[in-house]
Amino acid sequence: MRNISDIIEKYIKEVLDSSDIDIIKLKRSELAEKFQCVPSQINYVLKTRFSIERGYVVESKRGGGGYIQVVKVRPVTDADLIDEMMRIIGYKITENMADSIIVHLLEEEVISDREARLMLSAIDQGVNDLDIPIRDEMRANLLKAMLLSLTYSR
Template identity: 50%
Template sequence: MANISDVIEAHLKEIIATNNHKAIEIKRSELAALFQCVPSQINYVINTRFTIEKGYVVESKRGGGGYIRIIRVQPQDKIQLLEELISLVQPKISQQAAIDVIERLLEEEMITAREAKIMVSAITRNVLNVQLVLRDELRSRILSSMLTTLKYKE
């Protein structure tokens, strides 16, 4: 059984998909009431599941008339997407943000599930067993190289 975060994420993605991948506006309190959870749970889902690495831009306005706007970023083409991702991952990137980038490539059908697993295995902290201050920079260089290779695939 999926946890509440997974259910909320799936619900929001379904709304975005039925809206032709355009921007949606939601009220945190209404969504919390719908799923019978605290508003901070909605914040958690939005902050962790709808990141720029995953292809989303989130805007919010607090207060009585407040809202959260989630926008699915649609690149003009795959080369543009790769160029944006390359600039996004530099000069350093955390393990989770790098995994999010790889998951985005998988969602956009630019890589296979097998290729995604290989890419993730190359950028984990277990493999990049260097000082913490260097790890995110090294991960960035490796991921940038992989993304550059994808630009010139075939």
Template identity: 55%
Template sequence: MRNISDIIEEYLKQILDSAGKDAIDIKRSELADRFQCVPSQINYVIKTRFTVEKGYIVESKRGGGGYIRIIRIKHQDWADLIDDIMAMIQPSCSQQAAYDVMERLLEEELVTEREARIMLSAIERETLAFQLPLRDEIRARIMTSMLTTLKYLNK
């Protein structure tokens, strides 16, 4: 069974897709009313599900006429996307950021579900049994190596 965060995320992504645009403006209070939840639930979804690692930029304007703008980052080609991801994960990368990157690679159809699972198994904290911050630095190096390979194999 899906939770409310999954439902809100899916709704926002559907709006982005159906609008045919790369950005939408929403009002947090209106969205909270629609899903009969507290506004902080909307904040949580936007903070955790619409991150740069997942390919989104979020802007907000506070006040009476305030809104939250969700912008989908579009790249001209997959090589630029991979370069941007590699820059983003250096010099260290948390496990959550790595999961977010893999989710984005799946959405962009640069990797298959199987490839993503294999890549994630190589960089999860149980595999990289080192203390922080070394673990996050090693994860970033491994991911950079995998992404570099992916970039040149896709040519």
């Protein structure tokens, strides 16, 4: 059984896919009512499933006529996407952010399912049994090295 976050994510992606211009405006309260959940659940889905690492920009306008605007960012080329992900990584990265980057690359078909699984294994917290600051730096270095190899292999 899928959880409510998965269902909300799927719905928003379907609405985006049906849009001609990769931009949609949603009302948080209407979504919460539709899925019979609290508005903070919508916030959670937007924050975790529609981040820049996953290829989305979310803007929120508060107030009576407030809305949430979700924009699907589409890079011109695979190389552009890889360059943007390299900028996002910086000198350290959490496992969740790294996972999001890999999922985004997979969804954009820059990497195969097999490559994604290998990359996820390499950056897994259990594999890199180090203290947090060093582990996040090591993860960033590993992910950058993998992304660099993708730019030269295509």
